[in-house]
Amino acid sequence: MTPRPAPSPALIDRIMVVMEAAFDPAYGEAWNRRQVADALTLSSTHALVVDANGAPIPDEGDFSEGPAPAGFVLTRYVLDEEELLLIAVIPGARRRGVGAALLEHLFAAxxxxxxxxxxxxxxxxxxxIQLYHxxxxxxxxERRNYYRMANGERVDAITFGRSI
Incomplete structure (x- = not known):
């Protein structure tokens, strides 16, 4: 995988706003800023941030201007396969089509x-799972007992696939 220039700080800021609001700490699923930045230095990794209407927000620009981020998707691909690493929508924008818009944008890209x-x-x-179905x-x-929650409990991982 080829490195590319450091990702825009504004892009990372937008992702982190959603990350911090969307992921329940009990599950330990959120990434930290360094993990996001490191992933985005690889040419095979892509991110998209959208507003509450599901419209893409540019990667560049002043974070304080423009629409507020409501969701993001982070993916990586190799050859003809892509892995959806993270998808998140802030709680106030859930069940309003933001997740669906993120997936539609992902499929097109x-x-x-x-x-x-x-x-x-x-x-x-x-x-x-409802959105994925x-x-x-x-x-x-399936990976039995793959994830460890904050309280130490183990939870299975389920792998899903879809042709596009």
């Missing part, structure tokens, strides 16, 4: 990259 299949992994019990993701694997 992935097709342009020549991707034919998208994968994701989630913890069992994650309510996002709606968009045609099917379970293809």
């Amino acid at each position: 992935a097709r342009l990259r020549g991707v034919t299949r998208i994968f994701l992994e989630m913890r069992r019990g994650n309510p996002a 709606k968009f045609g993701f099917e379970p293809i694997g």
